[in-house]
Structures are given as structure tokens and as C-alpha cells.
Amino acid sequence: MTPKYIFFTGGVVSSVGKGVTAAALGLLLKERGFKVSVQKLDPYINVDPGTMSPYQHGEVFVLNDGAETDLDLGHYERFIDTPLTQVSNFTSGQVYAEVISKERRGDYLGGTIQVIPHITNEIKRRIGLVAKTTGAEIVLVEVGGTVGDIESQPFMEAMRQMNREIGRENLFFVHVTWLPHIGATGELKTKPTQHSVAELRGIGISPNMIIARSDHPMEQELVDKIALFCDVEKRAVVPMTTTKTLYEVPLLLEKTGVADFVIEKLGLKASKTPKLGEWKKLVEKVKKDKPTIKIALVGKYVELQDAYMSVRESLRHASISLGVESEIEWIHSADLEKGKRLDALKSADGIIVPGGFGTRGIEGKILAANYARENKIPYLGLCLGMQLMCIEFARNILDYENANSTEFDLNTKDPVIDLMLDQRDITDMGGTMRLGLYPCVLKKGSKAAEAYGVKQVEERHRHRFEFNNAYRDEFEKKGMVFSGVSPDNKLVEISEIADHPFMVGSQFHPEFLSRPMRPHPLFLGFVKATKKKAGR
Numbered sequence: 001m002t003p004k005y006i007f008f009t010g011g012v013v014s015s016v017g018k019g020v021t022a023a024a025l026g027l028l029l030k031e032r033g034f035k036v037s038v039q040k041l042d043p044y045i046n047v048d049p050g051t052m053s054p055y056q057h058g059e060v061f062v063l064n065d066g067a068e069t070d071l072d073l074g075h076y077e078r079f080i081d082t083p084l085t086q087v088s089n090f091t092s093g094q095v096y097a098e099v100i101s102k103e104r105r106g107d108y109l110g111g112t113i114q115v116i117p118h119i120t121n122e123i124k125r126r127i128g129l130v131a132k133t134t135g136a137e138i139v140l141v142e143v144g145g146t147v148g149d150i151e152s153q154p155f156m157e158a159m160r161q162m163n164r165e166i167g168r169e170n171l172f173f174v175h176v177t178w179l180p181h182i183g184a185t186g187e188l189k190t191k192p193t194q195h196s197v198a199e200l201r202g203i204g205i206s207p208n209m210i211i212a213r214s215d216h217p218m219e220q221e222l223v224d225k226i227a228l229f230c231d232v233e234k235r236a237v238v239p240m241t242t243t244k245t246l247y248e249v250p251l252l253l254e255k256t257g258v259a260d261f262v263i264e265k266l267g268l269k270a271s272k273t274p275k276l277g278e279w280k281k282l283v284e285k286v287k288k289d290k291p292t293i294k295i296a297l298v299g300k301y302v303e304l305q306d307a308y309m310s311v312r313e314s315l316r317h318a319s320i321s322l323g324v325e326s327e328i329e330w331i332h333s334a335d336l337e338k339g340k341r342l343d344a345l346k347s348a349d350g351i352i353v354p355g356g357f358g359t360r361g362i363e364g365k366i367l368a369a370n371y372a373r374e375n376k377i378p379y380l381g382l383c384l385g386m387q388l389m390c391i392e393f394a395r396n397i398l399d400y401e402n403a404n405s406t407e408f409d410l411n412t413k414d415p416v417i418d419l420m421l422d423q424r425d426i427t428d429m430g431g432t433m434r435l436g437l438y439p440c441v442l443k444k445g446s447k448a449a450e451a452y453g454v455k456q457v458e459e460r461h462r463h464r465f466e467f468n469n470a471y472r473d474e475f476e477k478k479g480m481v482f483s484g485v486s487p488d489n490k491l492v493e494i495s496e497i498a499d500h501p502f503m504v505g506s507q508f509h510p511e512f513l514s515r516p517m518r519p520h521p522l523f524l525g526f527v528k529a530t531k532k533k534a535g536r
């Protein structure tokens with residue numbers, strides 16, 4: 001059977017929730033009994049976001065197979081709850097790299113290599129891989145950026161070609177736009193939407209549906225106007241006002257009837273009636289007044305909260321399930337080094353030190369770990385956060401005052417965190433870390449084992465450095481428990497402080513596996529301890 005494709009393009013401005021919309025529609029289709037998969041096309045030239053600054057790109061979301069992907073894949077996995085693979089995200093950089101390497105091999109037999117057809121063919125081949133590898137009946141494809149961007153043109157052209165090649169009945173185009181609000185007159189304006197639809201038409205694509213995002217409720221009159229000016233059916237104009245919680249989006253979309261409209265247009269029949277009971281319960285819980293706990297998130301990209309998207313969501317999942325509201329205090333670690341924001345740190349009920357790279361702000365995070373340990377404040381260290389909790393322990397409990405990671409001090413006398421053996425000869429930065437799912441055996445009786453309630457788990461990784469085994473015995477003697485290790489016992493995966501209510505660090509990133517309906521055990525353990533500490 002030919003798979004059906006739903007394409008999502010953006011108009012007017014980016015960052016209006018195209019990814020969440022695609023993810024929510026994917027969920028509604030899955031709930032109707034369809035096998036769905038999702039893909040994100042990123043028009044930039046980088047091969048993947050792995051080497052990009054979080055300031056430019058936000059979080060890098062890691063998949064089971066180790067692919068370093070766009071943060072929208074996090075939304076897809078959290079909503080649709082099926083593990084994705086590397087075929088679900090590609091960039092212009094990957095497309096060009098593939099075509100150029102074929103050209104160098106002589107595969108094109110002397111032909112002139114052009115955007116059409118060579119680049120567009122490679123784009124179509126990669127879009128086709130999703131259904132081929134997953135057996136999906138419906139593939140939702142989100143195109144990054146907004147219509148009109150120079151670098152997204154080959155993607156648009158590839159979609160236009162697919163329209164002809166696989167037939168209009170197998171494709172559905174959703175255009176997600178933004179309606180600006182004019183304060184002086186209190187009006188929402190549709191003109192930018194009209195222009196972006198005109199631009200899309202100029203490329204040869206007519207949208208089947210327009211999702212009009214705005215911060216203000218939209219009158220029927222405006223829906224009618226967009227339908228008329230943009231030449232779509234009235235029921236295909238979907239107003240989507242910003243919600244209090246992301247997890248309400250599927251419920252709002254369901255109310256508008258979009259999923260039924262889409263399957264009708266694609267000539268499909270649902271085999272199940274969607275049951276969104278657990279999503280309703282979740283949203284009710286979010287909206288209910290709850291006691292608040294204060295969490296300090298000590299990082300170095302805190303100006304752009306998207307850099308910690310999955311950490312924030314994981315914290316939310318655990319908090320909702322435990323009936324508390326987590327208020328995040330975003331603390332720049334470099335501020336702590338200058339003696340600033342200490343009050344914010346001290347007023348927190350729990351502290352998270354998330355992942356990161358490079359020297360800047362490291363001492364501030366170590367200071368946070370020190371504060372958490374000495375004052376018995378619940379602490380969750382994620383990857384770098386675990387490494388720093390070990391460095392702090394070495395400096396202040398084992399009296400190795402210059403203990404460090406060789407990432408930050410190559411010549412440290414006490415490299416308690418050091419480069420992994422198989423990382424030593426690597427010179428390329430892209431895609432060369434220890435990436436993806438690896439098993440971890442838990443130590444009986446530890447806090448980690450108690451949180452997970454099983455003997456072995458698999459978690460997603462993204463790191464080059466590890467705990468230096470030469471120091472294991474000394475650490476253990478002084479009260480550090482290595483509560484999670486690789487099955488061959490060569491790599492420390494989780495460390496925790498024995499004499500502490502909850503000070504746990506993981507070398508992996510638990511935040512990539514937390515789901516709204518299945519909060520991650522380590523986040524649950526952390527929030528539980530924090531709630532207790534705060535007396536809530």
C-alpha cells in the first residue's frame with residue numbers, strides 16, 4: 001500500500017509550535033488505529049545538530065540508535081510514544097554530502113549535478129525511508145523554517161514533485177501560520193497568513209488545511225476570511241490559541257475535528273475511536289492548584305530554555321504525577337562563580353545540574369553540587385551533572401583539591417573524570433561521542449534501584465568522558481555508591497551519595513526517555529525527595 005503523507009510547512013514566523021502540532025496530530029491518528037511515523041526535515045547545511053551551539057539550536061535530542069536530532073523529535077516521541085530512528089530527521093547538509101560523495105565516486109557518469117533532480121531525488125529517497133523502515137501507513141513530515149526561506153526551497157520542490165508522482169489523494173498539506181495581534185485595535189490580522197499561502201502557491205503547493213496560531217481567541221469571521229482568501233474549506237481553517245500546557249494541544253485539535261477531516265481527505269477509515277482519557281486526566285491535573293516546589297536548574301544555556309527542553313518536560317511529567325507544581329529557577333552557573341544568584345540557589349528545594357560541554361561555568365555547577373551535598377538538598381545530575389558531583393566529592397571529601405575532568409584541565413593531577421579509552425584517537429567532532437542506548441545494571445538496595453524497581457535498564461547516552469575507575473575504591477570507602485554500572489562493570493553509569501536523602505547522578509540522559517504517561521523513575525525519585533524536603 002502507498003503510504004500517505006501529511007506535510008507541515010510554516011508561514012509568517014517560526015517557533016509557533018509546528019512540531020507540537022505535528023506531534024499532536026500524530027497522536028490523534030495513532031489513537032484511531034493507524035500506524036504512524038514522523039520525520040523532521042531541517043534545511044540548514046550542518047550535517048546534524050550535534051555540533052551546533054544550544055544557543056543557536058536548542059537541545060539536541062538523542063534517539064535509541066544514537067542519532068543526534070532536532071528537539072522536535074522529543075515532542076514526537078513524547079506525544080506519539082513510539083521510538084524513532086535516524087531516518088526521522090535529516091538536514092540539507094546530509095542531502096548534499098550524500099549527493100557530492102556519489103558524484104566523487106563517479107556514480108553520475110559525468111552528468112551535471114543539479115538541485116533538480118539530484119538534490120530533490122535524494123530528499124524524496126530519504127522521505128521514502130520512513131515508511132520503508134517502519135511500515136507506517138501515515139508519515140507526518142515537518143519542514144523546518146518558514147515558507148520563503150532560500151534553503152528550504154529544494155524541500156518544497158521535492159514535496160511538489162511528490163504531489164504529482166504519488167498522487168494528490170495520498171498527500172495532505174498543513175500550513176501552520178501565526179496571526180499577529182494589534183494591541184491598539186485589539187485585532188488579529190490575517191494578511192501575513194494570506195501572503196505566506198500565496199508564496200506556497202507560487203511554489204506549486206496548495207495547502208489543504210491552515211492551522212492559525214495566535215495568543216488570542218479567534219472569531220468565526222476571521223476563520224471565514226482566511227478560508228475565502230486562502231481558498232480552503234472553512235472546516236479546514238483551524239484556530240489554535242496558545243494553551244496553558246502543551247499537553248492540551250491534542251485535546252483542542254481533537255475538538256476541531258482535524259483528524260477526521262485529514263483521514264477523510266486521504267481516503268482512509270479509522271479502525272478505532274480515539275480514547276483520550278489519560279490525556280484529559282493529565283491536563284486536569286496540570287490545571288489543578290497544587291503545592292509548589294522550587295527547583296534550581298544550574299546550567300550555562302539558561303537564557304534559552306529550549307536548550308533544556310527535555311529536562312523541563314521530564315520534571316513536569318514527574319511533578320504532575322506526584323501532584324506538585326515545579327517552579328524552575330533558571331540559574332546561570334557563571335553567576336554563581338561571581339557570587340551572584342546564591343539566594344536563588346539557597347531558596348531551592350531541589351537542584352538539577354544538566355548536561356553540558358566546555359569549561360565555562362563549570363566551577364559554578366561544582367559549587368551547586370557542593371551546596372546540595374552539604375545541606376542535604378535533593379540533587380539530580382545529568383551526564384555532566386554526575387561528573388561534577390564526583391569532582392566535588394573528590395575535592396572536598398577525598399581532599400584532592402585539584403581533582404577535575406581532563407575536559408576542563410588536561411594536566412590535572414587527579415583526573416577523576418577522564419576521556420573514555422575509545423575516544424582517545426578521535427579527531428572529528430560530529431557524531432563521534434558514545435551515543436544512544438546502552439544497558440546499565442543497578443545495585444541492589446541503592447536509591448537508583450529503588451527508583452527503577454528493576455535490576456537492569458537501558459538509557460540514552462551522549463558523552464566522551466567517564467568516571468576514572470582508578471578512583472572507584474577510594475570513592476566507595478568514603479560513601480559514594482556506584483549504583484549503576486555497565487554489565488561488564490567497566491563504566492560507571494550512576495553514582496549516588498549514601499548519606500544523603502537523594503543525591504544521584506547519571507552518566508546517561510534520563511530526560512530523553514521520560515513520557516507524559518510514564519515519568520522517568522529518576523525524575524520521580526528526585527521530585528519525591530524534593531517534595532519531602534519542602535514539606536509538601
Ligand code: GLN
Pocket residue numbers: 354355356357358382383384385407462463464465466
Ligand atoms: N562534556 C561531558 C562529556 O563529554 C558531558 C556531556 C554531557 O553532559 N552530555 O562527557
